[in-house]
Amino acid sequence: MFISNEELISLSLDNATESLKSSQMESSLDFPGEMPLESDLLDLPPPPTIYTDVKVVPEHEKNKFEMSISNLEGEIAQMRQKEKSLDRKRKEALNKILDIKGCIRVFCRVRPFLVTEKRRIHEPLSIKLEKVTVRSVGSRKEFRFDKVFHQAATQEDVFVEVEPILRSALDGYNVCILAYGQTGTGKTFTMDGTNDQPGIIPRALEELYCQACLDNSSSITFSMSMLEVYMGNLRDLLAPKAASRTYEAVTRCNLNIQTDPKGLVEIEGLTEVKIPDLAKAKWWYTKGRRARSTSWTNVNETSSRSHCLTRINISRHGDNLKAKAEVSKLWMVDLGGSERLLKTGATGQTLDEGRAINLSLSALGDVIAALRRKRGHVPYRNCKLTQILKDSLGDSSKVLMLVHVSPCEDDVGETVCSLSFANRARAIEINGELPEEMIKLRQKRILELEEEMREAEEECQNDRNQIQKAEFLLSENKKLLLTNYQLPEDKEKTPVSDKEESMTVNRTPLLTENGDKSSLPRFMTSTVASRQRQTAAEKEIPRKARSLRPVARSSVQFFGSHSLSCSDLRLKPILRDSNKKSRFGETKTILRKSFKCNSSDLKTPFLPGSKMVTSSDPNLRTTLSRHRRRMSDLI
Numbered sequence: 001m002f003i004s005n006e007e008l009i010s011l012s013l014d015n016a017t018e019s020l021k022s023s024q025m026e027s028s029l030d031f032p033g034e035m036p037l038e039s040d041l042l043d044l045p046p047p048p049t050i051y052t053d054v055k056v057v058p059e060h061e062k063n064k065f066e067m068s069i070s071n072l073e074g075e076i077a078q079m080r081q082k083e084k085s086l087d088r089k090r091k092e093a094l095n096k097i098l099d100i101k102g103c104i105r106v107f108c109r110v111r112p113f114l115v116t117e118k119r120r121i122h123e124p125l126s127i128k129l130e131k132v133t134v135r136s137v138g139s140r141k142e143f144r145f146d147k148v149f150h151q152a153a154t155q156e157d158v159f160v161e162v163e164p165i166l167r168s169a170l171d172g173y174n175v176c177i178l179a180y181g182q183t184g185t186g187k188t189f190t191m192d193g194t195n196d197q198p199g200i201i202p203r204a205l206e207e208l209y210c211q212a213c214l215d216n217s218s219s220i221t222f223s224m225s226m227l228e229v230y231m232g233n234l235r236d237l238l239a240p241k242a243a244s245r246t247y248e249a250v251t252r253c254n255l256n257i258q259t260d261p262k263g264l265v266e267i268e269g270l271t272e273v274k275i276p277d278l279a280k281a282k283w284w285y286t287k288g289r290r291a292r293s294t295s296w297t298n299v300n301e302t303s304s305r306s307h308c309l310t311r312i313n314i315s316r317h318g319d320n321l322k323a324k325a326e327v328s329k330l331w332m333v334d335l336g337g338s339e340r341l342l343k344t345g346a347t348g349q350t351l352d353e354g355r356a357i358n359l360s361l362s363a364l365g366d367v368i369a370a371l372r373r374k375r376g377h378v379p380y381r382n383c384k385l386t387q388i389l390k391d392s393l394g395d396s397s398k399v400l401m402l403v404h405v406s407p408c409e410d411d412v413g414e415t416v417c418s419l420s421f422a423n424r425a426r427a428i429e430i431n432g433e434l435p436e437e438m439i440k441l442r443q444k445r446i447l448e449l450e451e452e453m454r455e456a457e458e459e460c461q462n463d464r465n466q467i468q469k470a471e472f473l474l475s476e477n478k479k480l481l482l483t484n485y486q487l488p489e490d491k492e493k494t495p496v497s498d499k500e501e502s503m504t505v506n507r508t509p510l511l512t513e514n515g516d517k518s519s520l521p522r523f524m525t526s527t528v529a530s531r532q533r534q535t536a537a538e539k540e541i542p543r544k545a546r547s548l549r550p551v552a553r554s555s556v557q558f559f560g561s562h563s564l565s566c567s568d569l570r571l572k573p574i575l576r577d578s579n580k581k582s583r584f585g586e587t588k589t590i591l592r593k594s595f596k597c598n599s600s601d602l603k604t605p606f607l608p609g610s611k612m613v614t615s616s617d618p619n620l621r622t623t624l625s626r627h628r629r630r631m632s633d634l635i
């Protein structure tokens, strides 16, 4: 009979669960008349018993546990291999999709009318599918993009389209997301957003941590840098305060851009902070944003006179921790507002700033156009902005430009300029210039690949859930094995407190109701050593205390154990939720790693549900209290 891998895994998990359950059942047989537990009534898996007395554990269980453990270990290794190959499959599909769609993608977002803006009956902009048409005094221009977001599009709508490129960053590609457009068209809104409507950067941070936590095959760490480019000078936004008090002081100690022989760009002296978790990442990001706005109040009243760049360095370590980490960069850039200087009538410093921004934006356009046309020479050196982004705009990188436009009639001239710039960046050979047939074929292939990717992702998620289950069972089996069979050899005594002594007077050994020792399995009968220990202990225990609990079966005490049942109950929601997507305003994913790390949660003592069989042997009491400490360390 053919049994698939999944069936094998689930069979084996069933076996492992069975061995946990059977330990529970056997303990119930030992102690008939036991009331059903709350968890039984709730249709939860029955809480297993922890035997802490070697005398009550049947020998055959040990073999069962050992077999389960070795089976589970083998299966976990197998499932990890499968997870890796599925992840590889997903990456390949995603990469093919991005290749077909183009490594440089251009989206357009039209800002809604602001309350202060006049709305005309005939609006100058109309959107049909991914096409924007601008009409103005007798002229009509059409621009096609990879994606167009109309005025009602939400931050979530935008982020959904940005997400695949973030996955590429985690897959090891350098990624660059650029917000371009005229002043006041919503670049900062799209990138930063507000508290109620977070933008791409805060969402991306959350997504990165979420994806990194789901990835069991490697360990991923992040670090962050933030800088702004003003009039061709770089300013470190995360530098310690003293150094960045005034703008002039910082511009003087301008940062240098270095390119190594491999073409990797590094900015000398730029602060790079480790961001071990999302909270820290958001804290640093807020600090950087504040540093930007503070500096601008000193220099200029608007924040559109500089380019603001946020960089997340992603380091990925595989199984081999000695191997060099794979590093990729994610740049998220809020570009300075493009302006027609004649229209604004700018003079003096404002004029210079406008010129500097326009020059750098034009240089950026040249670089992107050259890359799209696959020209040999790419003019990165023409401005600081393109020098910084050099290794994230090239061939093996993914670029996303979001061009922002205003819906107002008054801004039509600027809108046409912005859309023309974006179209130039988007270059000629893309869909708009392709025959209809070809476009359809591309779209069909993209759909197929998306389906492939979704399937691989789903399978991978199932696999991860199975791994979680298996790991859980493995640890529980190990705990049981350790609890029952590996009591410490060293017999050195730790002092027993009076209280503990008075508790350890349940001396009656665990026997059948009629006290027939012969019916016990061999290993449950006392050995010479244990009898000696017991005699020694008997001498020490005051007679008075012994008389406190002379009940034959009082050695069985029911405590809620802080090991099995509580983990059982917790595992359910974790597994159930692990498929859910993490989004702002939606249920957050409960992550395996956070589950693992949240030791305080796991250490909740005495949850009702499982039982602990304590020892009747006073000498073992000491060992057990030590042993229990060790058990809680394990959790």
Ligand SMILES: Nc1ncnc2c1ncn2[C@@H]1O[C@H](COP(=O)(O)OP(=O)(O)OP(=O)(O)O)[C@@H](O)[C@H]1O
Binding pocket: 110, 111, 112, 114, 181, 182, 183, 184, 185, 186, 187, 188, 189, 190, 302, 303, 304, 336, 337, 404
């Ligand atoms: N999609 C949107 N939905 C709602 N409000 C928006 C949207 N886009 C922009 N706005 C609003 O428009 C105003 C200008 O937006 P924002 O400051 O983001 O523009 P900007 O292009 O970054 O300007 P600057 O170049 O000067 O920094 C803000 O009040 C912002 O809240």
